[in-house]
Amino acid sequence: MMTVHTADRGRVLAFRLEGHGLTARRPVRQLEAVAAACGLRNTPPGSAILGLGARVAALTPATVDQAVTEAKSLVEVLSLRASPLLVPTADLAVFTLGALPVDEASVHVALVNHSKELTADGVSGLEALRLASEAAHEALAAGPMTRGQLSETVTKRTPASLSRWCEPCTSNHTREMLFRLIGVAGVFVIVREGKQTQYIRTDQWLGERAMRDRAAASPEVARLELLRRYLRCFGPSTPEHFAGWVGLAAPEVRRDWDMLGAELTEVTVAGRAGWLLTDDLPRLTASADAHGVRLLPPYDAYLDQRDRETLVPDKAQQKQVWKAIGNPGVVLADGDVVGIWRPQKKGKRLLLTVEPFGTLAKAARTEIEAEAALLAPLRGCTSAEVTVTDGAA
Numbered sequence: 001m002m003t004v005h006t007a008d009r010g011r012v013l014a015f016r017l018e019g020h021g022l023t024a025r026r027p028v029r030q031l032e033a034v035a036a037a038c039g040l041r042n043t044p045p046g047s048a049i050l051g052l053g054a055r056v057a058a059l060t061p062a063t064v065d066q067a068v069t070e071a072k073s074l075v076e077v078l079s080l081r082a083s084p085l086l087v088p089t090a091d092l093a094v095f096t097l098g099a100l101p102v103d104e105a106s107v108h109v110a111l112v113n114h115s116k117e118l119t120a121d122g123v124s125g126l127e128a129l130r131l132a133s134e135a136a137h138e139a140l141a142a143g144p145m146t147r148g149q150l151s152e153t154v155t156k157r158t159p160a161s162l163s164r165w166c167e168p169c170t171s172n173h174t175r176e177m178l179f180r181l182i183g184v185a186g187v188f189v190i191v192r193e194g195k196q197t198q199y200i201r202t203d204q205w206l207g208e209r210a211m212r213d214r215a216a217a218s219p220e221v222a223r224l225e226l227l228r229r230y231l232r233c234f235g236p237s238t239p240e241h242f243a244g245w246v247g248l249a250a251p252e253v254r255r256d257w258d259m260l261g262a263e264l265t266e267v268t269v270a271g272r273a274g275w276l277l278t279d280d281l282p283r284l285t286a287s288a289d290a291h292g293v294r295l296l297p298p299y300d301a302y303l304d305q306r307d308r309e310t311l312v313p314d315k316a317q318q319k320q321v322w323k324a325i326g327n328p329g330v331v332l333a334d335g336d337v338v339g340i341w342r343p344q345k346k347g348k349r350l351l352l353t354v355e356p357f358g359t360l361a362k363a364a365r366t367e368i369e370a371e372a373a374l375l376a377p378l379r380g381c382t383s384a385e386v387t388v389t390d391g392a393a
Contacts, residue, residue: 005267005276007236007284009310012269013335014287015280019233020302021055022332023290028056028063032073032088038233039085039095042076043299045192046379048086050297050329053378061378069191072206076190078183080304081247082110084190089206093217096186098226101125102219105249107181114175123161129181131158132174136182140201144191150199151179223256228263228277234305235284236267236274241306269310290335293367295352295375298327312337317357331356333364343379350381354388 042048067074079085079095087095101107107125135157155163163172188199243253265278328340339356372384
């Protein structure tokens, strides 16, 4: 008889917090291991270092800069839903090749509102991606480019249907999501210096060895490893939620899910079926409850849970956490979302306005101030001031 596993919300959140490295901060020497969980989203630019700061003790901007620009053990790529992610260089294939659509239906899901125009002109999504990727690879042979420079060059080297007119620039640009998919295909990495962002061909930035390793990687193996990482961070979950997390069509994901089937165990949460890696069942029951406060940046990887009601049961609070545009940061206290925060820089001071969802205990407010002090240097500030709106004790 098949064993039926169940878990309540508390167990699920403890499991996910541990998977995301938010139960206890890890030492700096484990920086790459922390990023390997499921990547750190860098939206808006600068968010990734704040996400690392919530997970790594004694983190400094210099430490992250050294890992990205000198050791090159971390790299920023376009990955899940064609968004920028900071990931370990050793996992380049997992977060690019593993997230790249391989079916025509998935390419059209990724292209969003561009797919109709391409279809109308008789260009398949896969063919458009191939042409644009080849054009970008050739264009970047001459060296780094800005976003505008690369898009303009790709536009000149590809069919007209792959571009659209941009009124502000009074010129044609490669369609936005198609341009982003070039990054998911692994053609370029993103390198930032201050407010300057450059796109550099991956082999030129990381060297031929890294590219040979990626070229030797199997798309199927990379996808299954990405799925395992997802389940370690977001399980118990479903194929539909994984498809939404990556940005793929359901049929493509269902095939991946079925291939991993022997490694999965069904777990029921609040009457809904989900799946977990069987090897992670002990961790589901034994994950330590989270204690203390963390200030998570907007779009933090932990907030990318597709079953939002598990993380934030109250629908009104969900609307405050996940907005159509301009998400706030989130205050975690003892593993629960207890409020939101927004920053403002005034010279070298970081001003944080915290809006709690209820009454904050005095101890929680003290911890928020301590977390804000850790956040300040990661935002280029020397001090932090916290203002808590009505509702705090």
